[in-house]
Amino acid sequence: MKLKIKDIDISSGGPLIAVMNRGDAALLDLHVMDRIKIKRGKKIETVVLDIAESDEIIPKGKIGVFEEVIRSIKLKNNDEVKIIPARKPLSLDFIKKKLDGYELSKKEINQIVWDIVHNKLSAVELTYFVAACYMHVMSSRETILLTKAMVEHGDTLNIARYPIIDKHCIGGIPGNRTTLIVVPIIAAAGYTMPKTSSRSITSPAGTADTMEVLANVTFPLKKMKEIIMKTNACIVWGGSLNLAPADDKIIAVERPLEIDAESQLLASIMAKKHSVSSTHILIDIPGGKDAKVKSKNAALKLKTEFEKIGKKLKKHIRVIITDGNQPIGNGIGPALEARDVLWLLKRDPRKPIDLEKKCLMMCARIFEMIGIKDGYKKSLEILDSGKAYSKMIEIIKAQGGKEIAAEDIKIGKYSYDIISKKSGISKNIDNQVISRISRIAGAPHDKGAGLYLYKHVGDKIKKGDKLFTIYSESKHEFAFAVEFAKTNNGFVVS
């Protein structure tokens, strides 16, 4: 059957989807979510079928295609294409199998991951897979197979060095920019650390957003390798690389119900680490009522799982459970966090003490893993000697940035101080409220937006003391953030 393209000018957010007229679909006995091949010249792509409810939207003789299809076979309006009915992806049978509680084989997991990576599954179909893995928790064997399949169906970084060090934090804590301190310390000590980081999804800044204040973070894999060979390390955005791409698509359908299928969380993290050939990995699980992991028990269970999977993947894993009850560092938002980092590395008295302590402890654990004693002391020496700072500048330059003084980092021009209306002790700081104010102020899309904390939990506070300053780059967003903070500033003082 030949049809003419109608560009419906919207993105599906992943899956390759085309929409046919009811009559045309009937002719080929096709139904919603069947698969068809669209052929134009030598280009061919299998897509998920939707059927229009009215002839007005897709008239007979037309086929509507979402942006992903337009891009995949380079189509334009009114191009004539050939439509051929196709089989449904094999992985649907395997997803059904998992839904029925059976363990999946290597071949089956591979097929599912392949279909995910190549956008062959609809959102509904992918959701069934995620739900199945959530309810019938994957065995360690399956988790390892999933990890390996995610790595296999993506690019990998191969560097002939040993050890290759990595770290990962389970997230959810504002500030907490440990990567930008730990990586230069470890690299300055002569070890390799090919760090890929994420951008923010729901937080005021991801590590990649903060690093971007100082240098570029988007590189092809080849360039990333060059940076590492030159400086021992890198701090780049993982999202621009094609490392374990299935993972991001799975995370997207987990979000609406805030599902963390444990097996998927493990596979997701381990796949990203495995794909850059890491041999020694430090995992940070911050625990706290607003953190991702809420109880000590849940944290310990996750720790055991990480150690088990790590062992089977022949990786050295060290898991630390840390305090996730309040923000770490003073600046929240990309530029404010980057300023903290430079102050800390430059040994400026304005450095955030809590962040420094946590980073030194993390470096100590990393050094222990590779058999080096007195890691805490050694790391402090590297900091105090200025070697960590020099290494950071080296990395920044290799990533296309230049040396900049902390004071020269541009912070939002609109500012407003939030003042305590009570005296007492700071009993609690709500991570989610702090995140929300920073985000409304413009973080992370406006790098200079966010807030700067003057107080942490346990500090004495007098009525009239500044709790934090809100910074914003736009008057409009500024007003929103100040209004929000006035009704709820996240501090409990008593």
Place this chain on the structure above:
Amino acid sequence: MKLKIKDIDISSGGPLIAVMNRGDAALLDLHVMDRIKIKRGKKIETVVLDIAESDEIIPKGKIGVFEEVIRSIKLKNNDEVKIIPARKPLSLDFIKKKLDGYELSKKEINQIVWDIVHNKLSAVELTYFVAACYMHVMSSRETILLTKAMVEHGDTLNIARYPIIDKHCIGGIPGNRTTLIVVPIIAAAGYTMPKTSSRSITSPAGTADTMEVLANVTFPLKKMKEIIMKTNACIVWGGSLNLAPADDKIIAVERPLEIDAESQLLASIMAKKHSVSSTHILIDIPGGKDAKVKSKNAALKLKTEFEKIGKKLKKHIRVIITDGNQPIGNGIGPALEARDVLWLLKRDPRKPIDLEKKCLMMCARIFEMIGIKDGYKKSLEILDSGKAYSKMIEIIKAQGGKEIAAEDIKIGKYSYDIISKKSGISKNIDNQVISRISRIAGAPHDKGAGLYLYKHVGDKIKKGDKLFTIYSESKHEFAFAVEFAKTNNGFVVS
């Protein structure tokens, strides 16, 4: 925030969805699948949020809306609307709870069904609910609550009569138009039978499609009631009524994985019956390798569940397990089936014997349920006396049709005989192949399309005998169907 409407001219297929620009969404700290209220004048609607990947699709200041939203608040391009962030539906917490294996309360099931009916859930969210109920099978208590909630959030037919008789077939068998025979027999005997039927989804004809050859099937509830009060019965399309509307939305996300969550199947059928106040219900489960229910054991298990739920809903339920290994009746496709029905009711020698036998047995079971003996004989008398035929004409006329001779029903003008190339016994007829040929020929959208079977399983066949004739209304579709049937006619002769 004020934004201007961009009509994105496509239907989501159910959920109310709007698409914002990334920057605008950031300003309100909104993420994909968050909820927003769209306000225009006094009209307001809560919708699911999507975020455009590029500014080209939805520029800043614009908000894209799918057809469902356009219809719900009567919007047009460039209308200015107010956007207010809204809470996510409560039912997401309850879906998560079910996913975690907990039993749901009445209030929780009610909320979920309300949100489904009002299009408040995205397809991904609804899928989690279906997957949860599939894996953590609902208790009888939950199934009953789901059934009642489905009825409550929809219209109901109230008729002050007793008994009210109903029937349902689990489907999957081509032909098998028992409703059009059973309803007039039962109504002619003086009993009430308010029958709602479905249109075809994947079959060559649904009961509603076949009835539509003889009369209208689309009526508002009030008119349906009038027809019943006048004739004791009706045979109308359930899809145009708002009876248990949640059900259709659930079925739509079950289809891609061909999931039949047992609890949902039960709730779905019982809700449709409950909503028309049925008191005595006959359930037909055809079993067979191509049928929906494939094994005797599965059929027996389903039977027990129906009986259990029926008892709790205070309904008389009778479940029969029938042979689903081959098509029932000779005509396949709306007009060809309607012709069979008229021949049978008019006692024409061309009547399909297998269909008559099955219908008489079903009527006998129904009569038993309401305490009437010799139901088979009684039903045959009603048929032979012409009372069933007269009643059918009465119903047809009440539904806006008129009496027509079977011969005057318009059958597709293109026809082609499929001939046996072998002599022997007809060992098997593949339901799915027969369906597919009929659909490709144009059924059900072309009423006259389909095929007419000359042979059933067990019949002697000589080389050169006609197995069936394909009928089609369009030359184009005819050619496709003949080509398909030449490679596979579904008969095993040996």
